[in-house]
Amino acid sequence: MLSGFVAFVTLTAADPRRIYTSLPVAQGLWTVNEHPHYTRMAYNSPPMTLILLQNANLFAPQKRGICSVLVGGGKVLAIAPEGESLGLSGVPVELLDLEGARLIPGFVDCHAHITGGGGEDGASTKVPAPLLRHFTTAGVTSVVGLLGTDDVTRATAELLASSRSLRESGISAWCWTGGYHLPPKTLTGTLRGDIVHLDSVIGAGEIALSDHRSSQPTLEDLLKAAGDCHVGGLIARKAGVLHLHLGDGERGLELVRAALDTSEIPARVFHPTHINRRTILFEEALELAERGCHVDLTAFPVAENEDGFSAEQGLQRYLESGLPPERISVSSDGGGCLPVFDMDGRMTDMGVGTSASLPETLAKACELGIPLESALPAFTSNIANHLRLSGKGRVAEGCDADLLILSSKGKVDSVMAHGRWMVREGTCLEVGVT
């Protein structure tokens, strides 16, 4: 599918240290000789090469047809439809002919346990943190990390460090502060303080509702947390969203309905996830979407005898419901454990979530007959817009060059983050710490 590079003249030195030495000291960066870890710092700087992706079948996520996409300095610099020139004559550029392969935005995964999750049957069941390649090979270029049930032995500081680690390694990362429980685990003492003072914190989550593992929050507890998110978001110009884990419990989304009925907090603040785990929960979520909430499907496996349904089925049902198509998203629960409990609340089995479920779900959604341009926003622009992740979730001039090339079978072929190739033709180029 890919014809490979046709290198004319490039601006990039092969040795990253040489690129690094050329960066101005005025930018506040170390020089090669001053810092012992210079190669790793250079590793995170955007490539200086101009790259022209030709004959891309672009879904941005809207269908754009065959286009050329020019990338440089970590950004999408220009897009030209087939037959139109970008006027690059004489400019050194790397050419890559996609030969009609589909080019889409990198996935935005709003729910991943970047420190690892689990631990619900003792410490030996804690799930290790996912590696960089678990995200990049799944096409994820932006991720929002969080703590779950175990917000006791796992800490907010660890979560922040994990998001910094992913950023240093080349992809984009943010956090939900807190965990399953209220009062929440925070770094500054309040949800509002964490959202205002900590750059990577965009809201709180995953606060658990209708689950035996929750802190059994009252309406008052929920309103206080949601109010903190809303006001923190206003002060810090962030999303200020309360990301809500929904369990299997009969109470479903009743607390969220009560919150909307009895408070002034905007519906967009309440962001329930795992809504496809039960049919009735999904129906409740549709009602909330009608009232202005953004709702999130989880791409976890669903057994045939379960009452819930898969994320692709949920997406199809949502899109057919006629509700605003921008209020739905799909996340992975990557790094989290997928536990099974008995009637006594004891864990009897567990799996491990992975971001690889996102491209699989997208491919299955297309197999169900959903056009790619209709399915794709739920994995990209919808959640980027809702969470105010500027420059993410779209392929457009000025946006970050977070790009994903799909194979003819809908698998992840190549992934670029901030203009840097992370995966090429199925091979992981940037492995991070392994």
Ligand SMILES: [Zn+2]
């Ligand atoms: Zn959850």
